Amino acid sequence: MLRLQRYYSSKAGVLTTIRDLLQIKDAPQGKIEIKGWIKSIRRLKKVSFIDLHDGTTSAPLNIVLPNVGEEEGTIASQRLKVGQSLKIENATLCLTPTREQPFELSCSRNDISVLGDVTSEYPLQKKYTSLAQLRRLPLWKHRTTYFGGLMRIRSHVETKLNSILAKEGLFKVQPPILTSSDCEGGGQLFNVEANALRNSKDKNAEKYFGKDAYLSVSTQLHLEILAHALSKVWTLTPCFRAEESDTNRHLAEFWMLEVEMCNIETTQQLTDFIQLITKRIAASLIENQENLLPKMRPEKGADERQVVIERWNKLLDDKWHKITYTDAIKVLQHRHAEKKFETEPLWGVALKSEHEKWLAGEHFQGPVFVTDYPKQTKAFYMKQNPDGETVACFDLLVPDMGEIVGGSVREDDYDKLISEMKLRKMDIEALQWYTELRRQGSMPHGGFGIGIERLVSWLYGAQNIRDAIPFHRTAKTVIEL
Amino acid sequence: MLRLQRYYSSKAGVLTTIRDLLQIKDAPQGKIEIKGWIKSIRRLKKVSFIDLHDGTTSAPLNIVLPNVGEEEGTIASQRLKVGQSLKIENATLCLTPTREQPFELSCSRNDISVLGDVTSEYPLQKKYTSLAQLRRLPLWKHRTTYFGGLMRIRSHVETKLNSILAKEGLFKVQPPILTSSDCEGGGQLFNVEANALRNSKDKNAEKYFGKDAYLSVSTQLHLEILAHALSKVWTLTPCFRAEESDTNRHLAEFWMLEVEMCNIETTQQLTDFIQLITKRIAASLIENQENLLPKMRPEKGADERQVVIERWNKLLDDKWHKITYTDAIKVLQHRHAEKKFETEPLWGVALKSEHEKWLAGEHFQGPVFVTDYPKQTKAFYMKQNPDGETVACFDLLVPDMGEIVGGSVREDDYDKLISEMKLRKMDIEALQWYTELRRQGSMPHGGFGIGIERLVSWLYGAQNIRDAIPFHRTAKTVIEL
Numbered sequence: 033m034l035r036l037q038r039y040y041s042s043k044a045g046v047l048t049t050i051r052d053l054l055q056i057k058d059a060p061q062g063k064i065e066i067k068g069w070i071k072s073i074r075r076l077k078k079v080s081f082i083d084l085h086d087g088t089t090s091a092p093l094n095i096v097l098p099n100v101g102e103e104e105g106t107i108a109s110q111r112l113k114v115g116q117s118l119k120i121e122n123a124t125l126c127l128t129p130t131r132e133q134p135f136e137l138s139c140s141r142n143d144i145s146v147l148g149d150v151t152s153e154y155p156l157q158k159k160y161t162s163l164a165q166l167r168r169l170p171l172w173k174h175r176t177t178y179f180g181g182l183m184r185i186r187s188h189v190e191t192k193l194n195s196i197l198a199k200e201g202l203f204k205v206q207p208p209i210l211t212s213s214d215c216e217g218g219g220q221l222f223n224v225e226a227n228a229l230r231n232s233k234d235k236n237a238e239k240y241f242g243k244d245a246y247l248s249v250s251t252q253l254h255l256e257i258l259a260h261a262l263s264k265v266w267t268l269t270p271c272f273r274a275e276e277s278d279t280n281r282h283l284a285e286f287w288m289l290e291v292e293m294c295n296i297e298t299t300q301q302l303t304d305f306i307q308l309i310t311k312r313i314a315a316s317l318i319e320n321q322e323n324l325l326p327k328m329r330p331e332k333g334a335d336e337r338q339v340v341i342e343r344w345n346k347l348l349d350d351k352w353h354k355i356t357y358t359d360a361i362k363v364l365q366h367r368h369a370e371k372k373f374e375t376e377p378l379w380g381v382a383l384k385s386e387h388e389k390w391l392a393g394e395h396f397q398g399p400v401f402v403t404d405y406p407k408q409t410k411a412f413y414m415k416q417n418p419d420g421e422t423v424a425c426f427d428l429l430v431p432d433m434g435e436i437v438g439g440s441v442r443e444d445d446y447d448k449l450i451s452e453m454k455l456r457k458m459d460i461e462a463l464q465w466y467t468e469l470r471r472q473g474s475m476p477h478g479g480f481g482i483g484i485e486r487l488v489s490w491l492y493g494a495q496n497i498r499d500a501i502p503f504h505r506t507a508k509t510v511i512e513l
Numbered sequence: 514m515l516r517l518q519r520y521y522s523s524k525a526g527v528l529t530t531i532r533d534l535l536q537i538k539d540a541p542q543g544k545i546e547i548k549g550w551i552k553s554i555r556r557l558k559k560v561s562f563i564d565l566h567d568g569t570t571s572a573p574l575n576i577v578l579p580n581v582g583e584e585e586g587t588i589a590s591q592r593l594k595v596g597q598s599l600k601i602e603n604a605t606l607c608l609t610p611t612r613e614q615p616f617e618l619s620c621s622r623n624d625i626s627v628l629g630d631v632t633s634e635y636p637l638q639k640k641y642t643s644l645a646q647l648r649r650l651p652l653w654k655h656r657t658t659y660f661g662g663l664m665r666i667r668s669h670v671e672t673k674l675n676s677i678l679a680k681e682g683l684f685k686v687q688p689p690i691l692t693s694s695d696c697e698g699g700g701q702l703f704n705v706e707a708n709a710l711r712n713s714k715d716k717n718a719e720k721y722f723g724k725d726a727y728l729s730v731s732t733q734l735h736l737e738i739l740a741h742a743l744s745k746v747w748t749l750t751p752c753f754r755a756e757e758s759d760t761n762r763h764l765a766e767f768w769m770l771e772v773e774m775c776n777i778e779t780t781q782q783l784t785d786f787i788q789l790i791t792k793r794i795a796a797s798l799i800e801n802q803e804n805l806l807p808k809m810r811p812e813k814g815a816d817e818r819q820v821v822i823e824r825w826n827k828l829l830d831d832k833w834h835k836i837t838y839t840d841a842i843k844v845l846q847h848r849h850a851e852k853k854f855e856t857e858p859l860w861g862v863a864l865k866s867e868h869e870k871w872l873a874g875e876h877f878q879g880p881v882f883v884t885d886y887p888k889q890t891k892a893f894y895m896k897q898n899p900d901g902e903t904v905a906c907f908d909l910l911v912p913d914m915g916e917i918v919g920g921s922v923r924e925d926d927y928d929k930l931i932s933e934m935k936l937r938k939m940d941i942e943a944l945q946w947y948t949e950l951r952r953q954g955s956m957p958h959g960g961f962g963i964g965i966e967r968l969v970s971w972l973y974g975a976q977n978i979r980d981a982i983p984f985h986r987t988a989k990t991v992i993e994l
Contacts, residue, residue, distance in 0.1 A: 187685040226704070
């Protein structure tokens with residue numbers, strides 16, 4: 033609103049965006065110039081209606097184009113086609129307060145120039161196209177309401193996270209993507225080598241980095257170094273896992289927001305912080321719901337939009353659910369006695385996706401922190417609890433999706449860390465740089481990682497995290513583009 | 514200031530940061546708790562002075578610790594060592610308006626707990642350590658004033674860029690890092706394969722992605738797709754080049770901020786936008802100079818801080834220098850006639866680093882946009898100028914560093930693009946997805962890429978871009994951590 037008024041007061045007819053136009057509450061003076069792509073055309077006897085989109089907001093702009101005469105041959109929109117990019121100059125607005133779009137944008141055919149034509153192969157037509165079909169159209173799918181909406185919400189969430197974390201005094205840092213070892217021990221690494229050396233006939237040629245290099249699966253270990261210099265740090269980086277499993281919750285290339293902070297002694301400090309971040313994001317989404325949430329979505333019921341808005345509102349609650357792993361197992365076993373899971377919930381074994389989804393989706397019906405997992409189910413660097421059996425960690429589970437955040441207090445005692453690594457038969461020499469941090473001015477510290485595609489999918493009500501990244505990478509995916 | 518006052522009014526003695534403390538203008542009530550690392554200790558007869566840092570700001574906090582008696586054996590700081598992490602409780606402030614630090618923070622030895630001790634091997638002692646020596650201490654170097662300062666300024670610049678671009682209506686997107694081809698044609702690619710498959714004995718095993726995969730050298734081509742759906746997009750991603758050259762301006766892994774926008778028809782629109790962004794960053798740096806710019810730096814003269822502040826102020830000028838490549842060659846040839854460059858400047862040949870540095874550093878003595886390079890010196894996708902010889906592109910050159918931004922209007926005419934690719938003998942089939950964008954609702958568009966490490970180094974007055982990324986990756990670098 034503000035931006036558009038500025039445009040108008042400074043110069044009549046300045047190029048504006050559909051997002052700005054749709055926020056108009058009173059009819060502005062002057063002519064409007066707008067650019068965008070044709071989403072649909074409806075040709076009636078006296079007028080044609082054109083829906084134009086430019087990707088800046090969820091709803092299209094409805095344009096009224098009077099036909100010159102009543103014969104078909106003089107219909108003004110006759111050479112216009114879905115998918116073309118247009119420039120419209122000299123358009124005028126008049127208010128229509130009783131309709132869904134509170135104004136009518138009118139222009140004549142002479143005010144419209146086609147900037148880019150389409151061929152007959154242009155695949156996005158008015159007819160219904162399933163998400164599965166759209167996924168096979170990576171060049172075009174982001175022009176649709178559903179995929180465009182995911183990109184807009186992702187942008188909004190990332191931008192908001194950036195400003196929240198800066199305000200809380202965290203420094204943004206960029207740990208390395210190319211690393212020398214599989215620090216988490218997951219084993220699903222990608223190996224990297226200079227292409228010229230890989231294809232070299234000289235088998236004795238030295239490796240580009242002098243040794244094997246891999247793509248990072250998590251930047252946490254490097255973040256701990258930086259937290260021990262800057263107190264509180266965060267990063268947003270791509271992570272890579274050569275997953276074999278081809279599910280709607282896994283990607284070979286995904287983005288993770290990781291936070292690492294000194295002065296962390298309990299998981300409570302971390303879960304409070306996550307709650308604070310998430311509430312601010314939710315508040316901001318609610319405030320911007322008009323722009324961010326499309327009116328309708330493919331493969332969904334009509335009230336799906338309301339479900340998502342309720343999900344956002346629920347995040348504003350002060351009291352979030354929290355349960356220890358040990359208590360969660362009791363609840364799960366109780367349920368298992370009545371109605372079997374596929375896998376029996378057993379103390380000491382990692383939770384299965386079905387357990388996570390039931391806990392968040394049915395038992396708590398909302399986000400739940402599960403804390404203090406048995407140490408054998410978690411990574412070596414987590415701080416041991418006084419019971420000697422569990423570690424000071426947590427996962428945040430949400431309905432439909434399961435885990436979207438995982439974090440822990442880190443073991444800052446050198447001797448305990450080394451003995452745990454020995455128990456796990458880890459290569460202590462290779463991680464000497466990491467353990468050394470505990471010998472030189474160590475601080476109690478902890479942190480967490482948020483899977484951005486999982487978070488964004490859940491906030492949008494999307495079922496498949498592949499849709500939350502513009503061009504997804506999974507096993508055997510064709511990566512032509 | 515605001516934050517600290519909030520701490521104090523709500524609760525006495527709450528943990529605060531050194532950054533907040535140093536902004537105090539009047540003596541607050543209550544006790545202070547602070548954590549940090551010892552930077553130096555000065556032991557006098559009656560008192561010990563401790564410099565504490567926590568990474569939140571450039572300057573350390575000076576703490577006054579009275580000795581219990583006058584014999585050495587009772588000096589309060591005797592078991593304290595440089596590098597230890599401390600918790601200090603019950604400290605009190607009294608104002609010292611005439612000194613450099615406008616207050617004195619006092620505590621007794623009983624108020625100090627050592628959180629993490631150091632061994633005798635801790636390398637950061639008070640004595641002078643060169644940048645070259647510090648570069649070999651990646652675990653510890655970020656605790657120094659110089660390297661910590663670089664991280665803080667990088668964080669500030671990235672956070673600011675995020676908010677500026679959001680305000681200007683650009684969407685943040687995440688194009689893929691794993692790609693199928695060398696789109697820019699530079700040839701210095703890294704190849705990626707699942708480690709398990711690489712080590713597999715089965716030579717017929719299918720590749721993880723079904724074909725060769727590489728690390729992205731630029732996300733631009735994918736950004737163009739997204740700009741054709743969302744109008745204006747940007748991204749911040751790691752880029753990878755298997756550089757052979759081992760200079761202080763090259764990295765194998767670096768971060769690039771790339772912008773791509775529809776409705777761009779001239780380079781002027783892009784250079785105006787870059788100027789707008791850069792001026793806002795400069796204004797924000799000037800406003801935060803107390804926190805961001807250390808008082809002294811190793812290997813530099815005492816007035817180096819003033820040089821950097823002047824550099825920032827100069828960015829606020831409305832008129833930036835701009836010159837066409839053709840005119841720049843004339844200026845360079847004129848200079849060459851008087852005082853030879855190593856390489857003769859010739860029209861049609863790319864500028865050398867020595868030419869760039871002389872233009873920005875000596876001739877214009879400030880940032881300069883060089884525009885309209887000959888097409889054979891630039892990438893295939895740049896829009897041809899009517900002269901048929903040059904393209905609508907620009908580089909932003911700055912003193913000391915050379916190029917920090919490069920951009921262009923893109924060729925949106927399908928036929929012109931294809932004929933240029935044929936001239937360059939490119940694999941048109943492999944880039945069919947990219948050229949197809951010109952056939953389906955194309956828009957005039959353009960964009961640019963900013964090398965973050967180069968920008969940050971230049972803004973900080975750093976000579977080596979390796980220092981602007983926490984853990985640098987270059988050919989033959991040991992990547993132990």
